[in-house]
Amino acid sequence: xxxxxxxxxxxxxxxxxxxxxxxxxxxxxxxxxxxxxxxxxxxxxxxxxxxxxxxxxxxxxxxxxxxxxxxxxxxxxxxxxxxxxxxxxxxxxxxxxxxxxxxxxxxxxxxxxxxxxxxxxxxxxxxxxxxxxxxxxxxxxxxxxxxxxxxxxxxxxxxxxxxxxxxxxxxxxxxxxxxxxxxxxxxxxxxxxxxxxxxxxxxxxxxxxxxxxxxxxxxxxxxxxxxxx
Amino acid sequence: xxxxxxxxxxxxxxxxxxxxxxxxxxxxxxxxxxxxxxxxxxxxxxxxxxxxxxxxxxxxxxxxxxxxxxxxxxxxxxxxxxxxxxxxxxxxxxxxxxxxxxxxxxxxxxxxxxxxxxxxxxxxxxxxxxxxxxxxxxxxxxxxxxxxxxxxxxxxxxxxxxxxxxxxxxxxxxxxxxxxxxxxxxxxxxxxxxxxxxxxxxxxxxxxxxxxxxxxxxxxxxxxxxxxxxxxxxxxxxxxxxxxxxxxxxxxxxxxxxxxxxxxxxxxxxxxxxxxxxxxxxxxxxxxxxxxxxxxxxxxxxxxxxxxxxxxxxxxxxxxxxxxxxxxxxxxxxxxxxxxxxxxxxxxxxxxxxxxxxxxxxxxxxxxxxxxxxxxxxxxxxxxxxxxxxxxxxxxxxxxxxxxxxxxxxxxxxxxxxxxxxxxxxxxxxxxxxxxxxxxxxxxxxxxxxxxxxxxxxxxxxxxxxxxxxxxxxxxxxxxxxxxxxxxxxxxxxxxxxxxxxxxxxxxxxxxxxxxxxxxxxxxxxxxxxxxxxxxxxxxxxxxxxxxxxxxxxxxxxxxxxxxxxxxxxxxxxxxxxxxxxxxx
Numbered sequence: 001x002x003x004x005x006x007x008x009x010x011x012x013x014x015x016x017x018x019x020x021x022x023x024x025x026x027x028x029x030x031x032x033x034x035x036x037x038x039x040x041x042x043x044x045x046x047x048x049x050x051x052x053x054x055x056x057x058x059x060x061x062x063x064x065x066x067x068x069x070x071x072x073x074x075x076x077x078x079x080x081x082x083x084x085x086x087x088x089x090x091x092x093x094x095x096x097x098x099x100x101x102x103x104x105x106x107x108x109x110x111x112x113x114x115x116x117x118x119x120x121x122x123x124x125x126x127x128x129x130x131x132x133x134x135x136x137x138x139x140x141x142x143x144x145x146x147x148x149x150x151x152x153x154x155x156x157x158x159x160x161x162x163x164x165x166x167x168x169x170x171x172x173x174x175x176x177x178x179x180x181x182x183x184x185x186x187x188x189x190x191x192x193x194x195x196x197x198x199x200x201x202x203x204x205x206x207x208x209x210x211x212x213x214x215x216x217x218x219x220x221x222x223x224x225x226x227x228x229x
Numbered sequence: 230x231x232x233x234x235x236x237x238x239x240x241x242x243x244x245x246x247x248x249x250x251x252x253x254x255x256x257x258x259x260x261x262x263x264x265x266x267x268x269x270x271x272x273x274x275x276x277x278x279x280x281x282x283x284x285x286x287x288x289x290x291x292x293x294x295x296x297x298x299x300x301x302x303x304x305x306x307x308x309x310x311x312x313x314x315x316x317x318x319x320x321x322x323x324x325x326x327x328x329x330x331x332x333x334x335x336x337x338x339x340x341x342x343x344x345x346x347x348x349x350x351x352x353x354x355x356x357x358x359x360x361x362x363x364x365x366x367x368x369x370x371x372x373x374x375x376x377x378x379x380x381x382x383x384x385x386x387x388x389x390x391x392x393x394x395x396x397x398x399x400x401x402x403x404x405x406x407x408x409x410x411x412x413x414x415x416x417x418x419x420x421x422x423x424x425x426x427x428x429x430x431x432x433x434x435x436x437x438x439x440x441x442x443x444x445x446x447x448x449x450x451x452x453x454x455x456x457x458x459x460x461x462x463x464x465x466x467x468x469x470x471x472x473x474x475x476x477x478x479x480x481x482x483x484x485x486x487x488x489x490x491x492x493x494x495x496x497x498x499x500x501x502x503x504x505x506x507x508x509x510x511x512x513x514x515x516x517x518x519x520x521x522x523x524x525x526x527x528x529x530x531x532x533x534x535x536x537x538x539x540x541x542x543x544x545x546x547x548x549x550x551x552x553x554x555x556x557x558x559x560x561x562x563x564x565x566x567x568x569x570x571x572x573x574x575x576x577x578x579x580x581x582x583x584x585x586x587x588x589x590x591x592x593x594x595x596x597x598x599x600x601x602x603x604x605x606x607x608x609x610x611x612x613x614x615x616x617x618x619x620x621x622x623x624x625x626x627x628x629x630x631x632x633x634x635x636x637x638x639x640x641x642x643x644x645x646x647x648x649x650x651x652x653x654x655x656x657x658x659x660x661x662x663x664x665x666x667x668x669x670x671x672x673x674x675x676x677x678x679x680x681x682x683x684x685x686x687x688x689x690x691x692x693x694x695x696x697x698x699x700x701x702x703x704x705x706x707x708x709x710x711x712x713x714x715x716x717x718x719x720x721x722x723x724x725x726x727x728x729x730x731x732x733x734x735x736x737x738x739x740x741x742x743x744x745x746x747x748x749x750x751x752x753x754x755x756x757x758x759x760x761x762x763x764x765x766x767x768x769x770x771x772x773x774x775x776x777x778x779x780x781x782x783x784x785x786x787x788x789x790x791x792x793x794x795x796x797x798x799x800x801x802x803x804x805x806x807x808x809x810x811x812x813x814x
Binding site for chain 1: 243256258259262263384385387388419424442443446447449451452453454455456457470472473474495522523564567568571572583585586589590686687688691693694695696697700705706708709710712713750753754757759760765768769772
């Protein structure tokens, strides 16, 4: 991930990091923030956890299949279909799941490269900047990888994911995903900035409990940006 | 003008678990348990309310897979066998507990339940439960809507319009087969919505659906009325909005009604409590060894966060359910009253729940539901006579006089008030005492056909609010295989657009296997770890079946015996047309 993408991610997570920091330090800050977010989501997700419990209650039976609770199960289905393709499914405002395969013919072509197979995912924003520049970042994956959870720096943005191989200094496109749109995670502006009736109805509807109100104190930049939309 | 409107919506759904290759199949018990504890009791409630001239304007989604099982003769036979076993166990329990004054009434409760189920299913309805629901549907007492064919979580397939359309089209065909008419509404499995789905729904003349509060509030533009009025997508599809406070009242871990200590404990079951040499024979047909399973006989109350459970008190549970019904209505009244000054029309509160919660998951849920209808009807009658329809009026309809009435909580949503209390806010606000009018969603659209145009955001009602449940390390592996099947099905539909005879049958069966593999129940089970092996097997079986069909079609060979057996095994959607998978142009 480029430095710009790291800073964009930090901004999205409400971290106010000064420019020019050591890359390792930025990553550590992001990891800490992810851990905190995870704790928060465990708390705010407790109600949703109950909903999951109720949804699953109609499936009475063994509480947990031995060795299967919360783990990646073994399937007898083949993992590869000898087809070069990539698909992406959006999970939430920050994450999407990408899975892909490379046909044997394409793998053979890549193996003929002296440097062996070097693969990466190029994650590109669909919207181009005013100067025509298009933001993207790369994720290096191994030839054995067939799937990846991608963290996106900007919610509400559109993205496309390309499965690429490095050929010298140039990337070679192997497969391109369909375009995806990340969902909005916050109201477009603070509740108090809506007309009073709407603000009150949003409050009564539970906008606070759903944690979808922009938090001014946490991230003034975000408010500023959102307000300008 | 009404003080507010309340729309109760139940989604009745189970995955297709019919397995005729085995004499007894454990997962078929999901269907039998839901029939015994939720669907048949729901019909009994309709019967009682109709006899008492109490309106029960319920919107009920019956999923296509559930309809397929409700109409299946093999499962009907097997349900009778299951009931026979339950009645035998009830008799044994009555004998075992005959000298126990605390537990013997509970054994009688279960004997009465299963005998009543037997009488209703066999004698009253002639094993035709769909016709029983249809009776109330045709008389306009309830509204029945449909859902995705195999309850697929549609946002996962938003980039594949062919299969989203197939899920809708197969559902509508199944609905028309069961009820002879086109449904106005479409239940989104797990309320999974994404922008663009409105086109697919509207293309099939669906008038409305329901989205989450999160999805609506994050919509574009932000809804002026919050969750208290439906939205209209650009193409005219109406998106009703789930009421968050009403959801919490039943789903919250701390303040949700089903967690009340007086209610029956779901997880304490004699299947796990009694010696295997006694209880084992009653479970043996469904287990492959000394495994224990839920029997449905549960004698203890929730009793709080303790393993020292108290015996379940039937009457105390019944009373508490009626108190909770009164509290729920009072809380909705308070909610509507709080919204009223800010709206140009009465607030609408849409309350969607899983139907199996009522009776099966929450044993007293049916009492609660019936009490809602009775109290609302009674309060309505009082209001028309000029009297204030209050929680007190509700009490006169059979509810305790100590009905709780909620106010708005600190975070703004209407709080689920503690039973046995009347909140100060409800006392101060006279409007809070006027109960909202119950109606179906179609009735509301007739009253208010025009709504604010807004596009809800992608969301679901499950953990996290988006697709977290359907995409995690336990189940993400399935999508590789599902999408492979979908792509090949589209390819087959394009290659063989005008087939007939045996080849058409084969293609239709391929369509069934694709729809079956998409069921949202499989990733849910993998996520929870419950019956995850079974869920994985359903995915693998469908993928194997499809691959074999694909190979047959490509090689122009047919294993007629095998395909005929598969048609009999996975026999849902008899009117399916594989051409629904053709590319959308």
